Amino acid sequence: MKGFLNEILRGLRACPKYLPAKYFYDETGDRLFQQIMSSPEYYLTRCEYEIFSLKTPAIADLLQSHLPLFDLVELGAGDCLKSRFLLKELVHRNLSFTFYPVDISANVIEQLTQTLPEAIPGLKLHGLNGEYLAMLEKARQLSDRPKVVLFLGANIGNLEKDQTGIFLAQIRATLKKGDLLCIGFDLKKDPDIILSAYNDKAGLTRAFNLNLLKRINREFEADFDLTAFKHFPVYDPVSGACRSFLISLKQQRVNMKTAGESFCFEPYEPVFMEISQKYSRDEILALALTSGFRPLTTFCDSKHWFGDAIWEVDDK
Numbered sequence: 644m645k646g647f648l649n650e651i652l653r654g655l656r657a658c659p660k661y662l663p664a665k666y667f668y669d670e671t672g673d674r675l676f677q678q679i680m681s682s683p684e685y686y687l688t689r690c691e692y693e694i695f696s697l698k699t700p701a702i703a704d705l706l707q708s709h710l711p712l713f714d715l716v717e718l719g720a721g722d723c724l725k726s727r728f729l730l731k732e733l734v735h736r737n738l739s740f741t742f743y744p745v746d747i748s749a750n751v752i753e754q755l756t757q758t759l760p761e762a763i764p765g766l767k768l769h770g771l772n773g774e775y776l777a778m779l780e781k782a783r784q785l786s787d788r789p790k791v792v793l794f795l796g797a798n799i800g801n802l803e804k805d806q807t808g809i810f811l812a813q814i815r816a817t818l819k820k821g822d823l824l825c826i827g828f829d830l831k832k833d834p835d836i837i838l839s840a841y842n843d844k845a846g847l848t849r850a851f852n853l854n855l856l857k858r859i860n861r862e863f864e865a866d867f868d869l870t871a872f873k874h875f876p877v878y879d880p881v882s883g884a885c886r887s888f889l890i891s892l893k894q895q896r897v898n899m900k901t902a903g904e905s906f907c908f909e910p911y912e913p914v915f916m917e918i919s920q921k922y923s924r925d926e927i928l929a930l931a932l933t934s935g936f937r938p939l940t941t942f943c944d945s946k947h948w949f950g951d952a953i954w955e956v957d958d959k
């Protein structure tokens with residue numbers, strides 16, 4: 644809670660202002676994100692769903708050929724829509740493993756703990772509620788088996804490009820030689836297709852962004868007027884960065900009682916909300932090599948819009 648408040652304050656005091664997207668996910672945010680995933684514009688989930696529904700036996704073969712025994716950690720597990728194909732396959736193969744879903748949303752971990760072992764009889768699950776790296780370290784302490792880490796849904800794209808290599812090197816440092824990482828990348832494609840995924844006609848992404856202001860109002864006694872902000876996504880085909888902003892539609896002051904602070908917004912002042920970085924194949928390869936991984940293979944959907952890359956932890 645203290646960390647959440649401090650990060651929100653840091654973002655609202657900054658120039659230009661920003662809010663950390665990891666806090667989108669309260670109960671309402673989790674539900675909105677599930678609706679986004681099934682919206683016609685949000686191709687990412689459909690592409691990765693295709694990969695896991697059709698290629699899970701090949702993915703499982705690859706994992707087993709490298710690691711006869713392992714535990715599975717999923718960073719930012721969400722509702723495990725795609726990973727459950729793999730979980731079912733591994734249970735079906737009678738593989739002994741524990742599944743550690745990691746998520747910053749307590750609601751997500753609660754839901755998975757309640758529903759997943761019922762949906763996949765025989766699954767051993769140990770949910771970890773918290774941040775990616777801290778929870779990966781916890782999973783490592785809980786079991787000394789080799790690890791297969793899933794990081795799906797293009798969550799990696801929510802990091803700025805200059806932070807991505809650092810983050811991957813931190814994951815690498817928590818793992819042992821031979822451990823595997825399966826990481827979902829959204830690939831560069833027609834800019835119109837990309838932009839519409841973050842600007843759906845039903846207004847779900849808009850509601851998802853505004854929900855963070857609602858959450859701040861509720862948890863920190865703030866008075867954001869949700870009608871005075873407009874959702875505005877942009878895509879830069881050169882850098883591959885798709886960025887979402889909330890734009891203040893007027894001059895306004897927002898008070899936050901819990902912090903005893905208020906924040907002024909100029910007319911049309913942007914608040915940066917989230918990056919969704921898109922990658923070329925060469926950029927993905929370079930990222931693996933510079934962060935200490937050996938790329939094994941990449942599973943793609945039939946349109947080649949999305950790739951799940953499998954990397955092995957290389958020598959130090």
Ligand SMILES: C[S@@+](CC[C@H](N)C(=O)[O-])C[C@H]1O[C@@H](n2cnc3c(N)ncnc32)[C@H](O)[C@@H]1O
Nearest residue numbers: 665668719720721746747748773774775795796
């Ligand atoms: C975009 S959703 C993707 C969910 C899932 N991986 C999928 O592919 O459908 C991101 C998930 O990561 C979680 N998350 C975001 N930032 C996180 C962080 N820093 N640490 C742990 N979980 C995080 C969110 O709560 C959410 O469930």
